[in-house]
Amino acid sequence: MEKLIIATKNKGKINDFNQLFKKFGIEVVSLLDLDYSNDIEETGSTFEENAAIKAETIVKQFNLPVLADDSGLEIDLLNGNPGVYSARYAGENKDDKANIHKVLDELKGQSFSNRTARFVCVLALAQPNKSTIFKRGTCEGIISESPQGENGFGYDPIFYPVGFSRTMAQMTHEQKNEISHRKNAMTKLENWLNTKSERR
Numbered sequence: 001m002e003k004l005i006i007a008t009k010n011k012g013k014i015n016d017f018n019q020l021f022k023k024f025g026i027e028v029v030s031l032l033d034l035d036y037s038n039d040i041e042e043t044g045s046t047f048e049e050n051a052a053i054k055a056e057t058i059v060k061q062f063n064l065p066v067l068a069d070d071s072g073l074e075i076d077l078l079n080g081n082p083g084v085y086s087a088r089y090a091g092e093n094k095d096d097k098a099n100i101h102k103v104l105d106e107l108k109g110q111s112f113s114n115r116t117a118r119f120v121c122v123l124a125l126a127q128p129n130k131s132t133i134f135k136r137g138t139c140e141g142i143i144s145e146s147p148q149g150e151n152g153f154g155y156d157p158i159f160y161p162v163g164f165s166r167t168m169a170q171m172t173h174e175q176k177n178e179i180s181h182r183k184n185a186m187t188k189l190e191n192w193l194n195t196k197s198e199r200r
C-alpha cells in the first residue's frame, strides 16, 4: 500500500491519521484534498457496518485503499444506545447539548454503578479486491449527573473515563488522546501494519 484515502473532512482526524501513516511511508489523501462532496448515508446498525459502507463506497469510486471510521457512545442501561445514533440522538440537527440532555434525562436517578458506558471507535480499511479489515478501540467510563468541562466535543462533558475524576471535557486534547477509543483503535491498526511490514 503506497497511497491511502482517509474518508473524513475532519482536520483533527486527518492530522492524526497523517502522523500514523507517515511512519509506514504511506501517502495520505483526505476527502478535503479530493473535494469529495457526495453524502454517504450511514444506514448500518453497527459501527462496523457504517465504517464499511463509507470505506467500500469510496474504494469503488477511486480504486484505491480507503480508511473510514465510525464512533459513538454506548450506555449499558440504555441497551447500547445512543450507539450508531450518537450524533443525531436528540434529532437530525446533530445538537451536542440536546443529545447530552436526552441522555441525562434517561439516566435520571440512577446510581453511578448503573451509569456504565464506553466510547467506541471502529476503523475499516477497505482495499480493491480484498476483504475489509476492522480495528475496534474502546474507552470505558461512567456517565456523570451533569455536564462538566468545556473541552472536546459530543458527549465529552458527561463522560468520566475509568480511573479519572475528570470528564473528558476537563482534559486537554493531549490527555484525551492518550486514552481515547480513537487512539486505541489506531494503536491496533498500527500493530497490524507493523506485522504486515515485518512479513514483507
Ligand code: IMP
Residues within 6 Å of the ligand: 069, 070, 071, 072, 073, 086, 087, 119, 152, 153, 154, 155, 156, 180
Ligand atoms: P463520528 O463517527 O466520529 O462522527 O462520531 C459520531 C458521534 O459520536 C459524534 O457526533 C459524537 O456525538 C459521538 N462521539 C464520537 N467520538 C466522541 C468523542 O471522542 N467524544 C465525544 N463524543 C464522541
